[in-house]
Amino acid sequence: MTSKEKGILIVLSGPSGVGKGTVCKALRGCAPDLVYSVSATTRVPREGEVDGVNYFFKTREQFKKLIDTDQILEWAEYVGNYYGTPRQFVEETLNSGKDIILEIEVQGALQVKQKFPQGVFIFLLPPSLDELESRIVGRGTESEESIRSRMSVAMDEFRLMDYYDYAIVNDKVENACSRIQSIIVAEHCRKDRVFSKIKQWMVEVK
Numbered sequence: 010m011t012s013k014e015k016g017i018l019i020v021l022s023g024p025s026g027v028g029k030g031t032v033c034k035a036l037r038g039c040a041p042d043l044v045y046s047v048s049a050t051t052r053v054p055r056e057g058e059v060d061g062v063n064y065f066f067k068t069r070e071q072f073k074k075l076i077d078t079d080q081i082l083e084w085a086e087y088v089g090n091y092y093g094t095p096r097q098f099v100e101e102t103l104n105s106g107k108d109i110i111l112e113i114e115v116q117g118a119l120q121v122k123q124k125f126p127q128g129v130f131i132f133l134l135p136p137s138l139d140e141l142e143s144r145i146v147g148r149g150t151e152s153e154e155s156i157r158s159r160m161s162v163a164m165d166e167f168r169l170m171d172y173y174d175y176a177i178v179n180d181k182v183e184n185a186c187s188r189i190q191s192i193i194v195a196e197h198c199r200k201d202r203v204f205s206k207i208k209q210w211m212v213e214v215k
């Protein structure tokens with residue numbers, strides 16, 4: 010019997026406002042087979058955000074219960090709110106052979122790296138710090154205080170970039186998208202991933 014090859018877990022991190030969400034949205038068009046993890050958060054929804062689509066919006070009590078019942082793969086507190094990845098959806102997607110992308114901040118990414126060292130960790134960079142700030146400001150969703158906190162957290166995040174496998178610049182959304190797609194294609198060709206399939210052939214032929 011042939012065992013199904015598992016999908017690849019991809020983590021996309023980068024400072025707030027760099028364009029992770031925008032790039033992921035564009036990826037949906039050019040990489041339709043990629044599955045997107047929807048996180049849980051205690052943050053209040055922004056205008057237009059839909060529960061279950063952008064996030065699963067939770068109270069602090071509900072979020073803590075998810076942690077206590079082992080339903081969260083990783084979680085972190087970011088600028089006063091909790092964010093976490095529902096575990097079951099990620100595991101089921103990988104077991105079904107599909108690739109999944111998690112758009113999460115660095116503390117959570119490091120937890121994922123411990124649990125899935127074979128995952129692919131991508132850090133998205135802005136073309137410059139000025140451009141980063143003008144993207145957060147231009148989005149128009151954050152208070153001045155939140156913008157300051159997010160810019161300050163960004164500096165801590167840059168320090169942890171070394172834990173990532175790839176760093177790509179989001180100069181233009183289409184460039185960032187095609188860079189991520191190239192990484193995914195290359196990762197599928199890594200000999201250790203391909204070799205596990207060949208080993209299965211060897212077992213079958215014996």
Ligand SMILES: Nc1ncnc2c1ncn2[C@@H]1O[C@H](COP(=O)(O)OP(=O)(O)OP(=O)(O)O)[C@@H](O)[C@H]1O
Nearest residue numbers: 025026027028029030031144147148179180181182
């Ligand atoms: N390549 C780009 N060039 C110019 N503007 C961009 C680019 N990518 C994203 N933006 C703009 O930057 C702003 C922030 O983008 P986005 O919300 O996707 O960032 P994010 O990294 O997901 O932020 P957060 O982590 O806070 O959710 C948006 O207004 C978006 O339109």
Ligand SMILES: Nc1nc2c(ncn2[C@@H]2O[C@H](COP(=O)(O)O)[C@@H](O)[C@H]2O)c(=O)[nH]1
Nearest residue numbers: 048049084085087092093094112113114117
């Ligand atoms: N550790 C996790 N971080 C997450 C998750 N979902 C989103 N995030 C990150 O939080 C910040 C802020 O997001 P925002 O929507 O309030 O702007 C950003 O860096 C996201 O990538 C998660 O499940 N775990």
